[in-house]
Amino acid sequence: MQKRFMCIWFRHLLTDWLAIRHPELKDTAFVIAAPERGRMIITAASLPAEQQGIHTGMTVADARAVSTNLKVFDAEEGKAAKLLRMLGLRCIRYSPIVAIDLPAGLMIDITGCAHLWGGERAYLKEIILKLRAKGFDARGAIADTVGAAWAVARFGKVSPIIAGNAQASAISSMPPAALRLEAEVQELLRKLGLNTIGSFMQMPASVLRRRFGNSILTRLRQALGFEDERIIPLVPPVMHQERLPCLEPIKTATGIEIAIQQLLAQLCSQLQSEGRGIRKAILKCYRVDGKMVQAGISTNRGSYSVSHLFNLFGLQISKIEPALGIELFILEAPKVEEIDPLQEQLWANKPGLQDNSLAELLDKLAGKVGANAISRYLPVEHYWPERSVRRAATLQEPLPTNWRANRLRPVRLLARPETIEVMALIPDYPPKIFIYRNKRHTIQKADGPERIEREWWLDQGEHRDYYTVEDTDGCRYWLFRSGHFDSDGTQWYIHGFFA
Amino acid sequence: MSDTRQNIISKLQKDILLWEGFRPPSSDTAETFGLGPVEAAFPNGVFPTGAIHELLTEDISQAAASGGFVAALLSVLMRRGGACLWIGMAQTVFPPALKTFGVEPHRVIFVNVLHEKDVLWAMEEALKCTGLAAVIAEVRSMDFKQSRRLQLAVEQSRVTGFILLDAGQLGNTACTARWRITSLPSEPIDDLPGLGHPRWQVDLLRVRNGKPGSWVMEWADEKFISYTPALQQGILIQAG
Known part of the structure; x- marks a missing residue:
């Protein structure tokens, strides 16, 4: 082209x-x-x-x-x-x-x-x-x-639009300044009486280079189209982008919906032929008053399903303010990924985390409550309870290490251990009584201690001695003593609740 | 004569169950939960999957007990693969603990939202998703209309839903079963000091077309063990 x-x-x-x-x-x-x-x-x-x-x-x-x-x-x-x-x-x-x-x-x-x-x-x-x-x-x-x-x-004095391949005749009558030359070269040309571009356009390249340097040749060839000139775009162009200019400014939600649907249909058919899916898409709406409003969605795995992506945008439409009207819609996909061809369901088993409907559900939830609200956890090789799990980056991320089941862990873990008052009779023995939130619990059975050392290369502080205890009501708790037993005030904490 | 009348009545009973949204599980999807006598309390003697179960929790200890009980049920529901969603407002569930109950914690997706109404919205959306094995939500209160919406969603998708509900603000709901799980003092294993296996008092307070009841259950060696009402004598009956 x-x-x-x-x-x-x-x-x-x-x-x-x-x-x-x-x-x-x-x-x-x-x-x-x-x-x-x-x-x-x-x-x-x-x-x-x-x-x-x-x-x-x-x-x-x-x-x-x-x-x-x-x-x-x-x-x-x-x-x-x-x-x-x-x-x-x-x-x-x-x-x-x-x-x-x-x-x-x-x-x-x-x-x-x-x-x-x-x-x-x-x-x-x-x-x-x-x-x-x-x-x-x-x-x-x-x-x-x-x-x-x-x-x-x-x-230019005649017409602002120069037809294809007519640039030579259009600029030949113009002064050399039209070639974006340095001041010295322009001055030299003027002294030599070369007052129009046409007067030196046909000269041999070697002559021009010898007298005026290389730049005049480059500029001339660029203007005539013999040499490419690169321009540095203000905003780097996005590979996957669709534009929809509107004849009349769009003001209604229905109008925006139709625009999104059209743009998605174009973009998705293009991506589908490339075997890719959208991970992140941004809809930019340019308004009549010169402002731009945008709405973005992201997905857990590449998708080129128009209906799914449209549903995600559907949650965002109410946030787009058309004001006096939108005259241009641009749909960009800054992040796309290769997607595997869909595997037809062969077995009656539930497909697990790879399931498409699950990914679509999570996209929908993320669209409303935010992607940060959704987490999946993977084990990490740390004994320190707070560090023993981490959030998985993606839905597909495989297990880095096996889940450990040899140590009993509480079903409910407090985000931050809470202090308790205890009565412990013998050092290094579990307490007899503890008071948590003004309620006194008499301990009937206990296991422990399980000492968990602080990872000194990560942070400083005392180790923890964990005890699993059961009170007279049958409720089970995870308590720990911070540091060694000390006659003057050892601090005890409650950290979790067992089933 | 009396035989045919009996047939008609039992057929009508089954029809009523169908009209109420209860579907008998087809033979290939039936799971054995190993709940023993508890399962007998349900219609047809099968633990209803594809339904909403309510678990009442009064405090965090009961929430922990309910969490453990649900996790034990999840291990069966997720046996054939599939993921599950755990929706709440603040996450207190410690994922590694689920492994104790036979659940692979990385297949549980936690959703923590800011508003209570978002919990129910997320639950309804999740229950419509056939790719899930189960959905668990923790809410403070729920009215009849909301519970009816959830019930309609599971009737379509056959996903099992569990709701951990605050016992304080209890209203009328459309759930299939209402449970209360309370921790009980554990029995020592082999007379060794220390804690035994987790043991609960399982109260089935309400069950649609079934018989409510109360049992003592223990989770040991990755299966339920139920004690008969004559538990004081310590007679142990292996379930399943």
């Missing part, structure tokens, strides 16, 4: 921005200046100021002589880049690949995008009119190469 690029040039980027922020500045002469070698040099001038003959590079003192009521503002470091980034992000609704072109432009890869807006002319008009409505003096051009589009956006 022939690549198509669009370049947008903001003629008065910084001054337009100030005029938008301070409407009283509109249609007045003002400049932005920065100190340089002790003088204030103008870095940007508004359109009325330019019409009075003020241009960038002038000193403020000279400009004041031209225009008496000139307002001067201090330049802000990196402001242009910030503005361009903001404008670029806004343009992502038109194409996924948007790049910043300092000091005052944007480059957009529009390959395969324009027909969604009814052709390149309507597409260009839409973008430029939107930017102008915001208050930015923007010019745009479309061509086969970034170089040609850049040149036409700034120096």
